[in-house]
Amino acid sequence: MPNAAHIKTALPGPKAQAMIARDAEVISPSYPRDYPFVMSHGRGTEVWDVDGNRFLDFAAGIAVCSTGHAHPRVVAAVKAAADQFLHISSDYWHEEMVGLGERLAKVAPMGGPAMSFLCQSGTEAVEGALKLARYVTGRQRFIGFLGGFHGRTMGSLSFTSSKYTQQIGYAPTMPGVTHVPYPNPYRPLFAGADQGKAVLDYIRMLFERSVPASEVAAILVEPIQGEGGYIVPPDGFLAGLRALCDQHGILLIFDEVQSGTGRTGKMFACEHWGVAPDIMTLAKGLGSGLPIGAIVAKKSLMSQWKRGAHGNTYGGNPIACAAANATIDLVSSVFADNAAQVGTHFMSRLHELAADHPCIGEVRGKGLMIGMELVEDDAARTPARTLCDAVITRAFHNGLLLLSCGTSTVRFMPPLNVSVAQIDEAVALLRLSLDQALAGG
Structure with missing residues (x-):
């Protein structure tokens, strides 16, 4: 045996x-x-x-x-940071936090300047991404995907639909979220059709009949769906979403909490298709086990946040940032x-x-x-x-x-x-x- x-x-x-x-x-x-x-x-x-x-x-x-x-390198980085100080709140500056922002800007798949907001988890990163999308667009609606998992706090929970267990007892969640199918080539919902194209056509139909595109702030999607079944979308789907968002002034948010930080053989899963998001959420593997998350966005978007528009106490924690810095160095190299x-x-x-x-x-x-x-x-x-x-x-x-x-x-x-x-x-x-x-x- x-x-x-x-x-x-x-x-x-x-x-x-x-x-x-x-x-x-x-x-x-x-x-x-x-x-x-x-x-x-x-x-x-x-x-x-x-x-x-x-x-x-x-x-x-x-x-x-x-x-x-x-x-060993992550442990050494954590110990060295702990020897200096354990916490100084995000009201101030320190090397590990700035260094992590620089690393994230360097590897970000946006194709241009990027900024980050640091937090403690994937669900907090998603919550912040939703707030940023509403803030910069002035719109209230969102599109999410059946089978998606984005967290369990009330905003992210409104998108989570991998199991109804997570929804029972919590209605109503955040209003304004419309779910559409995630294209699954193994289990096609649209007979005899390219599943990615069919889902894109379904979204276009919604825009014509029930969800005004001019009111949609963002589309939130996992480039590879995680909790929903490790589903790899058909080629062309993410590019089609990108084009649809560009057509209607909608932001494209990639939830890379599970698929990011090298998990798919590239730093971010979206890089397999060469599609750039406007906003991206990270957590899980980013800190090699320490609790850390990040919203990474185009600088042109995140720079619009005014002082106090979003914040937290533990964001940029030096111990977690040290682990993330060591992690990114190891994963990228x-x-x-x-x-x-x-x-x-x-x-x-x-x-x-x-x-x-x-x-x-x-x-x-x-x-x-x-x-x-x-x-x-x-x-x-x-x-x-x-x-x-x-x-x-x-x-x-x-x-x-x-x-x-x-x-x-x-x-x-x-x-x-x-x-x-x-x-x-x-x-x-x-x-x-x-x-x-x-x-x-």
Whole structure:
């Protein structure tokens, strides 16, 4: 059995069970925990639980640990910053904050000067992007996409539509948001049509019938949809959105919270199609595990914000900025390229697995943002929800940490410095887990 020596106890082990029991008394039950992993420590792509069991982490804290767990350069940067000061609020200046702004301006995909607003999370970045769009356009409406995930605070939640669980009990959210389909070539909503063109035509129809384009501030979209199923849009779709926005004076916001910072083999996913946003949101992998987010926008837009128009207390925190500076340096110099190269190998291994397992309907993605959709044995491509859950659970017991997305997609988002050898080990564990799940074990 692959990796059997690394799992030393029944899972969860006794120490893990004890901590889970303590947690149940004092921590909100709203956290969606899929299996009982209780972490002790991690290095790179490897993590250990409190009972000494070793796992390969192909969830990476939901695509957050971009440079792996405890990368020495990130840890050193954090320690050096902590030795200086822990906080000085965004009312003042300091080197780590300015340096991060300079790095983001250098790598920003806008094709011109860019400015950043720093915050603590993806949902806060989205909230700020929406405020900026309203502020500079004077418009109130927005277009979002079904299947999108943009956060859980009230503004971003109004766009989030990957699962209705996130919406139950919170209506009404922010008004003025109209959802349209996200083009999914594997599950086409528009029969016999180019899915990207069909969605663009659908938006044009809305503009003619119910949503005046002159009132739309922005279109918010994930260049590769994350929580909705790791869906890669057809070529030409993002360019079509760009043209549509330009035609009507609408801003284009790319949510790169999950797909950015090297995850897809380029610094930002939109660069695969050469399409520039007006505003972009970042978080997750930006700080290699420290809580940080950013709104990056064309300078011509963000410079319109007046003093006090938007702000926060912890934005530009020196410790988080130090981690982000080290992360961008590592990703731009080494790890984005590694994600592209190792991701190609990973995709080929998954296609080999698919050839032996008809339940794998599609393998899709770019770089190390890869989805494997599981389906029932029928012509309708019925999502295999139960099988997907079983594979995730069996993988945990075999020493591989995974998460799902969409209706029945296993998603792979290991650290960007994962090795080919670790990919091969993970595929062996995945094959074992899939076979066990199919056998009902």
